[in-house]
Amino acid sequence: xxxKIRVLLAKPPLDLHSRGILVVATALRDAGMEVIYxxxxxxxxxxxxxxxxxxxxxxxxxxxxxxxSPGIILPKMxxxxxxxxxxxxxxxxxxxxxxxxxxxxxxxxxxxIFRPGTPIESIVETVRELAASRQQS
Amino acid sequence: MANKNNEDGLREMTQEWEREYESSLRKRPERKERFxxxxxxxxxxxxxxxxxxxxxxERDIGFPGKYPYTRGVYSTMYRVRPWTVRQVIGYGGxxxxxxxxxxxxxxxxxxFSIVFDHPTNMGLDSDEEVAEGFVGREGTALxxxxxxxxxxxxxxxxxxxxxIIAAHPAILAMVVAVxxxxxxxxxxxxxxxxxxPTIGHTMGSCSDIYGxxxxxxxxxxxxxxxxxxxxxxxxNSVSVAVRNTREAGCTAVQEIAxxxxxxxxxxxxxxxxxxxxxxxxxxxxxxxNSHRDxxxxxxKFRAMRRLWARVLREELGTKDPRSWQMRFHCQxxxxxMTYQQPLVNIIRGTLYGLAAVLGGCQSLHINSxxxxxxxxxxxxxxxxxxxxxxxxxxxxxxxxxxxxxxxYYVEWLTNKLEDEARSILNKINSxxxxxxxxVRQWVSREIADASYRFQREVENGERVIIGVNKYVEEIxxxxxxxREDKEFTEKQxxxxxxxxxxxxxxxxxxxxxxxxxxxxxxxxxxxxTIDAVxxxxxxxxxxxxxxxxx
Numbered sequence: 001x002x003x004k005i006r007v008l009l010a011k012p013p014l015d016l017h018s019r020g021i022l023v024v025a026t027a028l029r030d031a032g033m034e035v036i037y038x039x040x041x042x043x044x045x046x047x048x049x050x051x052x053x054x055x056x057x058x059x060x061x062x063x064x065x066x067x068x069s070p071g072i073i074l075p076k077m078x079x080x081x082x083x084x085x086x087x088x089x090x091x092x093x094x095x096x097x098x099x100x101x102x103x104x105x106x107x108x109x110x111x112x113i114f115r116p117g118t119p120i121e122s123i124v125e126t127v128r129e130l131a132a133s134r135q136q137s
Numbered sequence: 138m139a140n141k142n143n144e145d146g147l148r149e150m151t152q153e154w155e156r157e158y159e160s161s162l163r164k165r166p167e168r169k170e171r172f173x174x175x176x177x178x179x180x181x182x183x184x185x186x187x188x189x190x191x192x193x194x195e196r197d198i199g200f201p202g203k204y205p206y207t208r209g210v211y212s213t214m215y216r217v218r219p220w221t222v223r224q225v226i227g228y229g230g231x232x233x234x235x236x237x238x239x240x241x242x243x244x245x246x247x248x249f250s251i252v253f254d255h256p257t258n259m260g261l262d263s264d265e266e267v268a269e270g271f272v273g274r275e276g277t278a279l280x281x282x283x284x285x286x287x288x289x290x291x292x293x294x295x296x297x298x299x300x301i302i303a304a305h306p307a308i309l310a311m312v313v314a315v316x317x318x319x320x321x322x323x324x325x326x327x328x329x330x331x332x333x334p335t336i337g338h339t340m341g342s343c344s345d346i347y348g349x350x351x352x353x354x355x356x357x358x359x360x361x362x363x364x365x366x367x368x369x370x371x372x373n374s375v376s377v378a379v380r381n382t383r384e385a386g387c388t389a390v391q392e393i394a395x396x397x398x399x400x401x402x403x404x405x406x407x408x409x410x411x412x413x414x415x416x417x418x419x420x421x422x423x424x425x426n427s428h429r430d431x432x433x434x435x436x437k438f439r440a441m442r443r444l445w446a447r448v449l450r451e452e453l454g455t456k457d458p459r460s461w462q463m464r465f466h467c468q469x470x471x472x473x474m475t476y477q478q479p480l481v482n483i484i485r486g487t488l489y490g491l492a493a494v495l496g497g498c499q500s501l502h503i504n505s506x507x508x509x510x511x512x513x514x515x516x517x518x519x520x521x522x523x524x525x526x527x528x529x530x531x532x533x534x535x536x537x538x539x540x541x542x543x544x545y546y547v548e549w550l551t552n553k554l555e556d557e558a559r560s561i562l563n564k565i566n567s568x569x570x571x572x573x574x575x576v577r578q579w580v581s582r583e584i585a586d587a588s589y590r591f592q593r594e595v596e597n598g599e600r601v602i603i604g605v606n607k608y609v610e611e612i613x614x615x616x617x618x619x620r621e622d623k624e625f626t627e628k629q630x631x632x633x634x635x636x637x638x639x640x641x642x643x644x645x646x647x648x649x650x651x652x653x654x655x656x657x658x659x660x661x662x663x664x665x666t667i668d669a670v671x672x673x674x675x676x677x678x679x680x681x682x683x684x685x686x687x
Contacts, residue, residue, distance in 0.1 A: 022588065067275045
């Protein structure tokens with residue numbers, strides 16, 4: 001049997017709308033995953049989030065972006081992840097993302113994007129699949 | 138005896154009707170398994186005088202402008218003075234937001250309301266690394282007094298009141314400094330500052346992010362109240378923005394309790410400082426939500442008004458009737474606005490706005506069709522103004538005061554919400570007060586639980602949201618979507634750098650030294666902060682001094 005999936009959920013440093021990510025956190029936990037949640041804080045920058053992912057040995061990182069600009073934040077975060085040598089940890093993201101940026105973000109390496117209206121079950125499934133493939137690799 | 142007979146008669150008739158209803162259900166069941174409002178209070182098919190037995194008109198309802206203010210805080214309400222049309226504005230910087238305000242004023246807006254971007258709310262400058270991707274995005278970027286001058290350009294500061302959706306002392310200091318530059322007597326300066334121990338700094342956040350790392354503290358909160366009490370008698374020094382707590386997912390009942398509890402904590406803090414309850418309470422205002430359940434919202438406004446009046450008079454023993462009057466601004470729900478089928482949001486906005494008007498709000502923001510997508514474009518923002526205008530000038534709903542008083546259902550629900558909110562208040566009292574992080578943590582969990590419970594009901598279809606889990610269509614937008622100016626951050630950084638280059642370093646040093654001393658010596662933070670903003674100290678520099686010296 002596979003080990004319990006470990007998920008790091010986080011928000012960029014000033015992204016304070018936390019309602020969505022807390023609902024997702026609870027759903028992932030209810031689905032039997034280990035969830036580590038980093039609250040948005042000016043003290044927790046993108047580098048700190050990636051470092052936390054390393055320290056906690058997670059299988060996947062989930063970012064919630066409600067206020068910040070995904071097109072600035074996610075590419076920067078992926079760059080830090082790759083520099084630290086964690087390219088094998090997939091990053092997924094949820095929030096209000098402009099239609100025209102989706103393909104660009106996927107091309108930049110974001111493994112999954114959840115826009116408003118995505119059923120929670122489908123988020124749980126995607127996280128499970130991505131984490132499983134990372135556990136097998 | 139006659140009354141007794143009437144009561145018995147009514148009871149019999151009610152029972153007879155109930156039997157008929159039940160027997161009809163055997164032929165055809167109700168269209169839903171359970172009928173519950175958004176606080177999970179079960180709603181019966183019919184309400185009668187039997188549901189409000191014991192309700193005393195004089196004691197529990199009364200007259201507008203009279204204790205317990207169930208029918209409204211003023212005796213005349215909208216017949217004389219309509220609610221202030223106060224659509225919030227905030228994107229880009231001072232210059233950009235001011236242009237939008239002018240547009241709104243031309244089309245009927247009557248009050249100014251401003252929201253700042255997250256770096257500003259947190260007391261950070263636009264050039265901080267963590268600010269990247271947030272500058273001017275969800276509110277106005279404000280670094281120095283120059284931004285405030287740009288923002289208030291053309292705004293009549295003595296009319297309509299300036300609603301500031303922020304708590305930072307430097308922001309109030311900038312408003313005061315600009316007023317002084319314009320030779321406005323501070324006695325005439327009216328407005329509102331969102332100065333209270335919040336759960337989460339902005340809307341839709343249910344976590345307590347202050348945690349000792351932000352500028353906000355009990356001391357600064359009370360400093361602001363103290364300064365306003367002495368210098369800005371028309372300024373609302375405390376505005377409890379429980380609207381945002383509601384956005385984070387709490388219920389209507391919780392909204393009442395989680396609004397009153399922090400206000401009571403501020404009052405307690407003021408009393409400890411030697412400020413009388415009757416000095417602070419009249420300057421406390423509330424910022425409330427208006428959400429999906431039409432009658433629940435109306436009852437909520439009425440119940441909260443009555444509960445506030447009763448607590449202030451009966452429990453705190455205040456004497457000034459102004460202390461009993463719960464004045465509030467309302468912004469209709471954003472979280473109930475959908476990303477899907479955005480035109481439907483215009484209909485939602487109308488219902489929520491109408492509920493706020495029937496509930497007696499003092500000022501109102503009706504969210505726009507594109508609320509679920511972005512900040513509004515001009516066209517949708519203008520439609521929100523038109524919604525106010527239809528309610529006020531076409532519908533007749535604002536032509537008499539509190540028209541739903543006496544409705545068996547509305548009065549029953551008003552009682553019910555007041556009772557339930559009071560038990561939450563009692564629970565908070567038994568745990569401590571709102572200043573205690575343990576209390577706020579408990580509240581955060583309560584909000585998250587309610588939010589999750591609701592979301593689950595949406596996911597399994599028990600709660601219908603049109604366009605989201607029923608009548609779903611492919612997503613198409615009938616209007617263009619707001620897009621940020623990608624070059625804006627650079628523009629704002631150029632403004633900030635220009636101010637930094639041109640400012641008088643000696644004057645800055647002196648102001649910084651005075652501010653440090655004030656922080657350390659425990660004197661009121663406002664006067665040296667006002668001097669600091671006049672010396673072009675940035676909000677980030679001020680925050681740093683606050684945090685290093687107190």
